[in-house]
Amino acid sequence: MNGPDINLTLAPELRLFTAPSRRAERVPTTIDGTSSLGHVVESAGVPLTEVGRLLVDGREAPASYVPQGGEDVEVEAVERPQPVPGAPLRFLLDVHLGTLARRMRLLGIDTAYENEDIGDPALATRSAAERRVLLSRDRGLLRRREIWAGAYVYSDAPDEQLRDILGRFAPHLMPWTRCTACNGTLHAADKDSVGELLEGGTQRSYDVFAQCGDCERVYWRGAHHARLELIVSDALAEFGGGVTA
Structure with a gap:
């Protein structure tokens, strides 16, 4: 009835x-x-x-x-910018948001990312255990009661996804401080200390390097740097909150 x-x-x-x-x-x-x-x-x-x-x-x-x-x-x-009380602002992204994860890390945002489908229960459990805001386009995942906090990613275009998250949560931006591969912290590295990890052409062409303290990946301002710099400069111009390296 x-x-x-x-x-x-x-x-x-x-x-x-x-x-x-x-x-x-x-x-x-x-x-x-x-x-x-x-x-x-x-x-x-x-x-x-x-x-x-x-x-x-x-x-x-x-x-x-x-x-x-x-x-x-x-x-x-939901209110924008959305306050997230009780913990440092950190994020967890599901398997479908890899490009967004790398761009958030590029801006220095603490962003965990699962590059394999570990399942909704495991994602929700990690969100709760690490007090991370779970980002997803999966409405069913966001309905799980055990997640600590969550947000729907409205667009499927990485540029709009990034603008959406920066506008919604207003995270502090610290570009060039995180490894885009693993989310570890970058530190300055001299050529001699990372030389064995570089190809000969890179050794001859570049002198300024950074290295991840976790996975030891080495970074330099190579062919793709101009594109990455544009992502960073656009984010800083619209949302502020950080300084370029």
Whole structure:
């Protein structure tokens, strides 16, 4: 038997999560009288990681509130920049976000990344254990209760993905300080100390090097540096928060 209805209004940026038939500004939504407001919103397709304030008849309510028939419920989008209390701002990205992970590391953001599909339970467990914000385009993964914090990545284009995350979380940027391969910390290295790791042409052509303290990978300003410099300069120009090396 169908229960009573509430009038559910989603913020415009949240309507992409719902079926096309439910993307009107105000949608009658059937409730059962026992499910929480958070469950109702998730049942509409919206991950709670993307939800800001919940308003019931104009008054703020928690996700645990059980809505009643005839109420008007407004679901606001998450606040930007989004505060992440209680831990240093660190991230964990799933297997599909490798390019974004490398760009975040390029900007000095602490970014763990799984380059193999270890499964949703393991990702959620790592997010909780290391207190990392889990970034994914998988709505089901973001609905897992054990994650510490999470965020949906709205675009599939790396440039827009990076802008989205920088605008949402406003992380402090410290370009050229992290290894893009493993997330370790880079330190200056002289040519003699890393010479055996370099090809002859690189040894002859470059004098300034950095090395990862974890995986020992060596970096220099090679052929791709101009492209990387553009990523860094664009991020600093729009979002600030760091200095170039």
